[in-house]
Amino acid sequence: MKKIIFSVTDGRGFDIGLVLLPLAFLFVLSGLPLVYNVVMSFQEVDMFSLGSFVRPFVGFKNYVDLFAQPETQPILLNTALFVSASIAGQFIIGFGLALFFWMNFPGASWLRGLFLVSWIMPGLVVGAIWNWILSGDFGVLNFFLRETGVIAGNIFWRSDPNYSLWAVIIANIWLGTSFNMILLSVGLSAIPKDLYEAAELDGATALQRFFTITLPMMRSTIGAIIALGLIFTLQQFDLFAGITSGGPNNSSNVTQYWAWDLSFRQYDFAKGATISVIMIVLVMLASVVYVRSTRHEVRG
Amino acid sequence: MTLQIELNGVNKFYGAYHALKDINLAIEKGTFVALVGPSGCGKSTLLRSLAGLEKITTGEMKIAGERMNDVPPRKRDIAMVFQSYALYPHMTVEQNLTYSLRMRGVKKAEARKAAQEVAATTGLTQLMHRYPRELSGGQRQRVAMSRAIIRHPKAFLFDEPLSNLDAALRVHMRKEIRALHDRLHATSVYVTHDQIEAMTMADHVVVMRDGVIEQQGRPLDLYDRPANRFVAGFIGSPAMNFIPAVVGEGGAHAVLDFGTTRARLALGDLVAPGLTATVGIRPEHMTIVPEGEGSFDIPVGIVESTGSATYIASATRPELTVVETVRGGVRPGDIVGLAVDPMHLHLFDTEGKRIEVEKARSDADASLRRQLAGATSEQVPV
Numbered sequence: 001m002k003k004i005i006f007s008v009t010d011g012r013g014f015d016i017g018l019v020l021l022p023l024a025f026l027f028v029l030s031g032l033p034l035v036y037n038v039v040m041s042f043q044e045v046d047m048f049s050l051g052s053f054v055r056p057f058v059g060f061k062n063y064v065d066l067f068a069q070p071e072t073q074p075i076l077l078n079t080a081l082f083v084s085a086s087i088a089g090q091f092i093i094g095f096g097l098a099l100f101f102w103m104n105f106p107g108a109s110w111l112r113g114l115f116l117v118s119w120i121m122p123g124l125v126v127g128a129i130w131n132w133i134l135s136g137d138f139g140v141l142n143f144f145l146r147e148t149g150v151i152a153g154n155i156f157w158r159s160d161p162n163y164s165l166w167a168v169i170i171a172n173i174w175l176g177t178s179f180n181m182i183l184l185s186v187g188l189s190a191i192p193k194d195l196y197e198a199a200e201l202d203g204a205t206a207l208q209r210f211f212t213i214t215l216p217m218m219r220s221t222i223g224a225i226i227a228l229g230l231i232f233t234l235q236q237f238d239l240f241a242g243i244t245s246g247g248p249n250n251s252s253n254v255t256q257y258w259a260w261d262l263s264f265r266q267y268d269f270a271k272g273a274t275i276s277v278i279m280i281v282l283v284m285l286a287s288v289v290y291v292r293s294t295r296h297e298v299r300g
Numbered sequence: 301m302t303l304q305i306e307l308n309g310v311n312k313f314y315g316a317y318h319a320l321k322d323i324n325l326a327i328e329k330g331t332f333v334a335l336v337g338p339s340g341c342g343k344s345t346l347l348r349s350l351a352g353l354e355k356i357t358t359g360e361m362k363i364a365g366e367r368m369n370d371v372p373p374r375k376r377d378i379a380m381v382f383q384s385y386a387l388y389p390h391m392t393v394e395q396n397l398t399y400s401l402r403m404r405g406v407k408k409a410e411a412r413k414a415a416q417e418v419a420a421t422t423g424l425t426q427l428m429h430r431y432p433r434e435l436s437g438g439q440r441q442r443v444a445m446s447r448a449i450i451r452h453p454k455a456f457l458f459d460e461p462l463s464n465l466d467a468a469l470r471v472h473m474r475k476e477i478r479a480l481h482d483r484l485h486a487t488s489v490y491v492t493h494d495q496i497e498a499m500t501m502a503d504h505v506v507v508m509r510d511g512v513i514e515q516q517g518r519p520l521d522l523y524d525r526p527a528n529r530f531v532a533g534f535i536g537s538p539a540m541n542f543i544p545a546v547v548g549e550g551g552a553h554a555v556l557d558f559g560t561t562r563a564r565l566a567l568g569d570l571v572a573p574g575l576t577a578t579v580g581i582r583p584e585h586m587t588i589v590p591e592g593e594g595s596f597d598i599p600v601g602i603v604e605s606t607g608s609a610t611y612i613a614s615a616t617r618p619e620l621t622v623v624e625t626v627r628g629g630v631r632p633g634d635i636v637g638l639a640v641d642p643m644h645l646h647l648f649d650t651e652g653k654r655i656e657v658e659k660a661r662s663d664a665d666a667s668l669r670r671q672l673a674g675a676t677s678e679q680v681p682v
Contacts, residue, residue, distance in 0.1 A: 192384070192386070194382050194384055194386040195386055195388060195389075197351075197353050197373075197380075197382070197386065198380070198382060198386035198388075199388075199399070199403075200353070200372075200373045200374050201351055201352075201353075201373050201374065201376075201378060201379065201380050202374070202399050202400035202403055202447075202451075203374045203375075203400050203403045203404055204374065204399075204403045205374065205403075208403055212388075212399070212403075213388065216390040217389070217390060219390070
């Protein structure tokens with residue numbers, strides 16, 4: 001007994017305790033809900049069986065039903081478009097800004113810090129701001145596009161099914177760009193300066209230096225950012241709630257919003273859980289990419 | 301011989317800081333030049349200016365006869381070996397070697413062949429597919445050198461390339477770099493803070509301090525006739541001993557000032573009497589003799605022996621260091637005599653400039669010289 005007490009206060013027992021505590025925390029608050037979600041996707045759940053854990057097991061019926069629904073395919077396609085367009089936009093603009101601030105002109109770091117303001121704002125607030133900007137009648141975006149002659153008439157961004165998804169994508173790009181920029185800035189500053197000097201003496205032009213030094217040296221950072229971007233955009237819920245609510249007619253609906261809609265508005269908890277499970281698999285794949293790319297850091 | 305590198309009145313300012321002050325340097329083709337000096341002396345700035353990584357403020361810089369002031373680094377056709385090696389970490393050794401060729405659009409097969417040839421001469425053939433992180437320090441060093449060699453540049457610049465290696469490897473690479481230079485008939489500029497590297501490797505040594513070239517010339521000329529006290533103290537190891545002194549009556553001897561005691565030292569030649577000067581004696585130009593038999597006596601302070609050499613420090617102020625090749629005999633606290641070779645004395649004026657003995661002796665007349673010719677130095681108790 002004395003031995004055990006000693007081990008807990010000063011020995012292996014203490015180490016194990018330190019590991020077990022957060023593990024227990026993770027299990028209770030993340031693990032259990034996840035497992036519960038997966039279990040629910042294989043059960044028949046309705047308002048009356050919601051309170052009990054033991055419910056009729058239905059196998060893959062929920063999955064089969066889900067894919068038989070006519071709106072499933074468009075919503076999955078919307079999700080794919082939302083994720084890829086958001087990541088592409090955030091990454092390209094973020095990388096451009098990171099390279100711009102890398103030139104280190106007076107006030108560069110100060111300005112770079114200001115850019116983070118967009119990232120710390122709550123999604124619902126960003127949604128509200130973009131509602132004003134995107135407004136069909138008096139929105140600033142329409143004004144600029146009209147005055148510069150890009151469009152002839154007003155675009156009703158949020159209510160036109162052709163544009164509603166893009167309305168959310170634009171807001172999401174604005175929201176995530178600064179995060180991309182900061183991470184890419186960190187990656188850029190980690191590249192030793194003398195590599196560029198050596199490349200310059202070796203006869204490489206600025207463009208050649210970018211493609212032969214900067215990009216390959218940033219490989220792991222870029223991999224991590226794309227993976228994080230995938231995870232963050234699949235989590236993006238607030239903007240949909242704030243701007244289009246998935247409408248009109250599901251034209252801007254995506255899986256994460258749909259899962260919530262099914263569970264808590266249509267009370268079809270099993271289908272909501274089923275969509276969540278599909279998303280969990282996707283996010284898991286993204287995390288594998290993230291972990292792998294941060295592990296394979298290439299540093300001199 | 302043609303001049304490969306020419307610097308005329310080069311100045312470099314960082315804002316108000318004057319980093320290079322009126323640098324004039326002419327380097328002939330095929331010469332190995334060492335830039336040496338303490339840290340912050342401007343030697344690296346000078347090297348980086350040659351590479352084009354720093355822009356000079358005023359003056360003219362020519363490489364192979366062409367004005368280079370406004371030519372970007374990539375068009376200067378100069379190769380540089382960095383202190384950190386600056387190997388591209390995401391490329392294999394072969395890719396590192398062929399980088400410059402690929403950037404110039406040389407065909408892949410041709411670049412590979414060139415890399416193989418260079419690797420064969422530098423012993424990298426077995427390592428071509430390794431990444432820099434998988435190489436030892438010495439191997440990385442070789443890759444950095446090979447990357448420079450493959451280009452056949454107009455000049456090689458070395459920025460303290462050996463400072464990251466251990467002592468034994470450093471001595472080895474010293475010889476290898478010099479052998480490589482000779483084999484390629486290259487023009488090399490080598491920056492180092494280690495005067496031994498500069499002395500052993502270079503044909504021409506440039507000693508710098510505070511952005512100024514203090515002296516330049518052949519290594520042994522710098523050792524034999526240092527232009528000033530700084531160069532005298534910088535070149536040679538262990539460093540030269542400096543003793544404040546006043547030239548005695550008649551100009552044939554100096555009175556050395558050890559604070560509490562004084563000593564009389566015969567000079568090799570006649571100097572203007574009464575002149576305040578600093579006497580410089582290299583540790584290897586003094587020998588320990590029995591008490592009373594040398595130029596003057598000193599109490600022994602610390603004795604250190606490396607086996608091949610014994611360093612004896614005197615318990616005087618300023619401290620004198622003597623190098624003896626014979627071991628033993630002397631112990632701390634002993635009083636011993638010091639025999640100083642008058643032919644190897646250096647005199648510096650109050651500003652630290654070398655006093656050329658031939659020029660300074662004009663005040664002493666010939667008869668006095670004859671009279672004092674046989675004079676021996678003696679102890680002067682104070």
